[in-house]
Amino acid sequence: MEFLQGTLEVLILRSLQAGPNHAYGIGQFLEQQSGNEFVVDNGSLYPALQRLLQRKWVVAQWKMSPNARRARYYRLTPLGREQLVQEQSKWRRFVDAMSRVLTPEG
Amino acid sequence: MRQWWSKVRARMTGRAAIENDLAEEVRSHVAMETDALVERGMTLEDARAAARRQFGNTTAVTEGARDAWAFAAFESLLRDVRYGFRAMRRSPAFSLVVILTFALGVGVNTAIFSVVDAVLIKPLPYPDSERLVLLREANAKSDFSVTWGNFNYWRDGNRCFEDMAAFQGFGGTLTGRGEAVTTFGRSVTAPYYTLYGMHPLLGRLLGPQDDLPGALALIVLSHQFWQSQFGGDLKIVGTTLTIDGKPYEVAGVAAPLWTSSRVDYYLSLGRIMGKPTTRGQHGSIGGIGRLKPGITLATARTDLDAIMRHLAEIDPGPEADHHSDAESLTEVVVGDVRGTLLVLMGAAVLILLIACANVTSLLVARNTARTAELALRKAIGAGQFRLVRQLLTENVTVALGGGAAGVLFAFCGLRLLARLAPRSIPRLAETHIDLGVLLFACGITVAAGVVAGVAPVLAARRIDLNVALKEGARLAGAGKGRQSLRSVLVVAEVAITLMLAFGSGLLLRSLAAAQNTDPGFDTARLLSFTLDLPKQAYGSREAVRQFYTELTGDLRRMPGVADVSAAHCPPPMGDCGDWFYSVPGRPDPPRDQVPVSLFNMADAGYFHMMRIPIPQGREFSDTDRAGGAKVAVINETLARKWWPNEPAVGHRIKFGGPYQEGDLLEIVGVAGDVRQYGRDAETDPEIYLPSAQNVDSSATILVRTAGDPLKLMPAIRARVAALDRNLPLQRFDTVESALGAGLGRRRFSTLLLTLFAGLAMLLAAVGIYGLLNYWVTSREPEIAVRLALGASPARILRWTSLQALRLAIAGVAIGAVGGWFAARLLRDMVFGIPAQSPATMAAAAGAIVALAFVAAAVPSWRAARVDAAHRLHQG
Numbered sequence: 004m005e006f007l008q009g010t011l012e013v014l015i016l017r018s019l020q021a022g023p024n025h026a027y028g029i030g031q032f033l034e035q036q037s038g039n040e041f042v043v044d045n046g047s048l049y050p051a052l053q054r055l056l057q058r059k060w061v062v063a064q065w066k067m068s069p070n071a072r073r074a075r076y077y078r079l080t081p082l083g084r085e086q087l088v089q090e091q092s093k094w095r096r097f098v099d100a101m102s103r104v105l106t107p108e109g
Numbered sequence: 110m111r112q113w114w115s116k117v118r119a120r121m122t123g124r125a126a127i128e129n130d131l132a133e134e135v136r137s138h139v140a141m142e143t144d145a146l147v148e149r150g151m152t153l154e155d156a157r158a159a160a161r162r163q164f165g166n167t168t169a170v171t172e173g174a175r176d177a178w179a180f181a182a183f184e185s186l187l188r189d190v191r192y193g194f195r196a197m198r199r200s201p202a203f204s205l206v207v208i209l210t211f212a213l214g215v216g217v218n219t220a221i222f223s224v225v226d227a228v229l230i231k232p233l234p235y236p237d238s239e240r241l242v243l244l245r246e247a248n249a250k251s252d253f254s255v256t257w258g259n260f261n262y263w264r265d266g267n268r269c270f271e272d273m274a275a276f277q278g279f280g281g282t283l284t285g286r287g288e289a290v291t292t293f294g295r296s297v298t299a300p301y302y303t304l305y306g307m308h309p310l311l312g313r314l315l316g317p318q319d320d321l322p323g324a325l326a327l328i329v330l331s332h333q334f335w336q337s338q339f340g341g342d343l344k345i346v347g348t349t350l351t352i353d354g355k356p357y358e359v360a361g362v363a364a365p366l367w368t369s370s371r372v373d374y375y376l377s378l379g380r381i382m383g384k385p386t387t388r389g390q391h392g393s394i395g396g397i398g399r400l401k402p403g404i405t406l407a408t409a410r411t412d413l414d415a416i417m418r419h420l421a422e423i424d425p426g427p428e429a430d431h432h433s434d435a436e437s438l439t440e441v442v443v444g445d446v447r448g449t450l451l452v453l454m455g456a457a458v459l460i461l462l463i464a465c466a467n468v469t470s471l472l473v474a475r476n477t478a479r480t481a482e483l484a485l486r487k488a489i490g491a492g493q494f495r496l497v498r499q500l501l502t503e504n505v506t507v508a509l510g511g512g513a514a515g516v517l518f519a520f521c522g523l524r525l526l527a528r529l530a531p532r533s534i535p536r537l538a539e540t541h542i543d544l545g546v547l548l549f550a551c552g553i554t555v556a557a558g559v560v561a562g563v564a565p566v567l568a569a570r571r572i573d574l575n576v577a578l579k580e581g582a583r584l585a586g587a588g589k590g591r592q593s594l595r596s597v598l599v600v601a602e603v604a605i606t607l608m609l610a611f612g613s614g615l616l617l618r619s620l621a622a623a624q625n626t627d628p629g630f631d632t633a634r635l636l637s638f639t640l641d642l643p644k645q646a647y648g649s650r651e652a653v654r655q656f657y658t659e660l661t662g663d664l665r666r667m668p669g670v671a672d673v674s675a676a677h678c679p680p681p682m683g684d685c686g687d688w689f690y691s692v693p694g695r696p697d698p699p700r701d702q703v704p705v706s707l708f709n710m711a712d713a714g715y716f717h718m719m720r721i722p723i724p725q726g727r728e729f730s731d732t733d734r735a736g737g738a739k740v741a742v743i744n745e746t747l748a749r750k751w752w753p754n755e756p757a758v759g760h761r762i763k764f765g766g767p768y769q770e771g772d773l774l775e776i777v778g779v780a781g782d783v784r785q786y787g788r789d790a791e792t793d794p795e796i797y798l799p800s801a802q803n804v805d806s807s808a809t810i811l812v813r814t815a816g817d818p819l820k821l822m823p824a825i826r827a828r829v830a831a832l833d834r835n836l837p838l839q840r841f842d843t844v845e846s847a848l849g850a851g852l853g854r855r856r857f858s859t860l861l862l863t864l865f866a867g868l869a870m871l872l873a874a875v876g877i878y879g880l881l882n883y884w885v886t887s888r889e890p891e892i893a894v895r896l897a898l899g900a901s902p903a904r905i906l907r908w909t910s911l912q913a914l915r916l917a918i919a920g921v922a923i924g925a926v927g928g929w930f931a932a933r934l935l936r937d938m939v940f941g942i943p944a945q946s947p948a949t950m951a952a953a954a955g956a957i958v959a960l961a962f963v964a965a966a967v968p969s970w971r972a973a974r975v976d977a978a979h980r981l982h983q984g
Contacts, residue, residue: 025141027138028141045164045165049131049135050174053175073133074134074141075137
């Protein structure tokens with residue numbers, strides 16, 4: 004399943020709530036958490052990460068991964084955390100509204 | 110804004126860092142994926158390949174990520190430009206043709222635009238010049254000078270003008286400083302200087318206190334006259350100059366000022382005119398005023414008309430039917446060249462269109478050859494948008510090269526233009542390439558680059574990867590669609606070229622017609638010069654008459670002179686004064702519709718000497734003396750108007766309208782029409798009076814020589830000086846060259862339009878040649894087969910020529926329709942033939958078809974010479 008327009012960024016922010024992660028890890032996380040429903044396209048993931056960096060919602064840092072690979076870790080900033088909270092409530096309202104419309108009454 | 114700034118900062122500092130980070134991040138991503146796959150039991154080799162496959166197109170990913178930052182757009186633009194240069198270097202011949210084509214189109218447009226800019230667009234160099242208005246009087250029939258009386262009422266009573274001045278031009282003779290010189294003065298009221306934004310360079314300009322009767326006679330010199338006549342003498346202020354025998358003290362020298370006609374100095378008009386007396390006294394005075402901001406010309410006219418109506422009630426007289434006539438100064442100065450310049454500008458734009466069509470056609474052909482390369486770029490991940498942008502940038506880069514060369518063309522062209530242009534186009538000398546013109550050139554260059562590039566690029570976007578990569582360039586590109594696009598372009602070029610050729614044909618025939626018109630008299634070996642006797646030295650009519658009788662007698666006795674005569678205003682001097690006339694016994698026309706006619710004074714024997722036919726009656730003779738019966742000779746136009754079916758001779762005609770005083774004149778003869786205004790002008794009614802009965806201090810002497818007239822000029826000059834050293838000879842020239850000078854503007858516009866048509870034909874020929882050449886190349890195998898099957902080379906030749914003919918005929922058909930309607934725009938410039946002239950159209954069409962054949966000759970010949978055996982073995 005493809006991502007809906009504008010959802011990838013909030014999902015990345017959500018994945019970083021658990022702790023800093025690298026692009027590969029973020030992709031893995033999203034696929035596993037969605038029960039393999041989402042397929043993460045790197046052509047979308049990387050530009051999205053750049054946009055988050057630009058807006059200062061995340062910062063990046065080179066670190067060693069547990070299996071001794073140098074990787075670029077993204078971490079939520081306070082600004083990003085705030086954004087995530089806002090986006091989450093917005094998405095919940097959206098999903099509620101969608102399901103109310105789509106579910107037949109009675 | 111913030112975000113934008115952070116982008117810019119990132120661009121300045123962290124660009125390389127971001128690039129590095131991205132590249133390394135991708136590598137580590139793939140490595141981690143590989144680790145994971147190896148963990149699941151794959152071999153390292155397989156895992157690496159699979160990881161890379163899963164990651165996707167690395168180029169596209171990093172490019173996309175980089176595009177998130179602002180510099181990306183700029184950088185890829187730079188890359189495209191660099192790529193464009195590389196592509197240019199790779200095919201220098203192609204690039205040269207494209208650059209030259211663009212240069213031609215941009216150059217022609219830049220040159221003509223800079224003229225249009227200088228003459229039509231830039232405001233006249235006076236303060237708020239768009240609000241300056243020339244004021245005259247008019248009735249329903251024609252317009253007149255404003256009388257001093259009316260002017261004063263206008264100035265005091267109007268509500269629409271900030272300020273108003275009166276002026277009166279005149280020719281005066283400057284004496285006492287070496288040889289006598291004819292000068293052009295202007296008497297003006299004081300506000301004139303401020304209206305034109307004049308400043309003193311030395312001394313002062315004149316003010317209201319100098320404008321009163323009894324004030325000191327002062328003179329202000331123009332900068333140009335001060336330079337040319339007095340060598341920029343810094344001590345000139347306070348000295349005395351003698352003009353027409355009267356002394357004037359130099360008050361000052363004005364700073365340089367552009368004027369549409371020559372002005373040598375300024376005198377005070379108010380001092381001469383004094384207090385206004387009657388309203389009816391005309392004296393060649395014009396008014397100029399500056400409208401208050403926001404007031405339209407129509408409002409100003411209504412305002413002045415109200416004053417005139419009021420005056421008609423309280424002070425009725427010959428002025429009662431006059432109203433005001435206000436026209437924008439700009440319109441008066443440049444109005445009559447606007448049409449010519451806009452036609453030329455239009456022609457230049459058409460040339461640019463042809464140039465664009467040619468480049469488009471070339472680009473289609475080249476992109477065809479580049480199909481494989483483009484497909485490859487697409488395959489390795491270049492997005493559609495990227496590809497389109499790259500191709501457009503390439504085109505615009507080449508176009509800019511052409512534009513730069515075009516501006517250079519324009520620069521050289523302008524120098525040529527300035528030399529060829531007749532003086533009658535105002536402000537042409539000021540034409541130069543400035544920032545505005547450069548911006549224009551830049552704008553049309555980019556526009557041309559995009560316009561020429563858009564069709565080929567859209568075609569390239571649709572490249573089918575599979576076909577293109579597998580089958581190579583030739584097959585993928587030679588598709589029917591592109592070939593037909595190029596055919597459409599060639600047809601359009603031919604159509605536009607025909608329109609230009611038709612237009613230039615019309616002008617060429619008009620010029621020929623104008624040059625061949627019968628001026629109505631014999632111009633062979635005819636010299637003329639004008640004298641104006643100063644009133645101080647020749648105060649009485651008798652003195653004037655005696656001088657001219659003596660001069661003509663002297664000249665007639667000179668060796669090498671065949672005949673001599675004199676008239677007040679011989680052709681092509683134009684309008685030296687018209688006046689109302691009326692025919693006694695005919696119903697009086699309404700007051701505002703009294704007819705006017707040119708009036709001219711001629712010596713006895715003038716018509717014989719000029720060889721102007723006298724179809725009825727007689728010409729003036731020595732028996733027509735002052736004090737004798739007042740007589741007149743009228744021209745055929747006037748005779749036809751009033752006496753179409755009977756002889757005019759014996760009837761009487763009145764000098765002045767039915768509501769005016771005026772002499773009754775007996776018509777003694779009818780003279781053939783002459784082209785009074787020049788070869789390409791219509792004839793107006795004209796009434797001749799004998800000089801003996803109407804003495805005027807100014808006369809034009811005509812001398813018909815036996816041999817070369819130019820050789821006699823010094824002797825004639827000496828003969829005049831022998832009678833009076835202080836008399837300058839004005840307009841001393843052969844009548845032939847004066848008539849030729851009158852055609853200067855026509856010659857200029859004809860030359861330019863013909864040049865443009867020539868350029869268009871050249872471009873169209875290149876277009877046809879290119880298309881047909883390509884057509885032959887792509888059909889070589891087919892031609893080889895046909896030849897092998899027994900077709901004769903002549904047949905192949907016919908086949909290919911037919912291709913060219915088909916395109917030419919389609920273009921000619923469209924262009925003929927377009928040209929037919931566009932010819933209306935040329936109506937004012939066409940003379941002696943109808944603007945919609947079928948013969949001219951046929952000639953132009955014939956020329957274009959012939960051109961198509963010539964352009965097709967080389968490719969056709971090549972087609973006929975295809976070596977069938979060789980080509981078939983190869984293929």
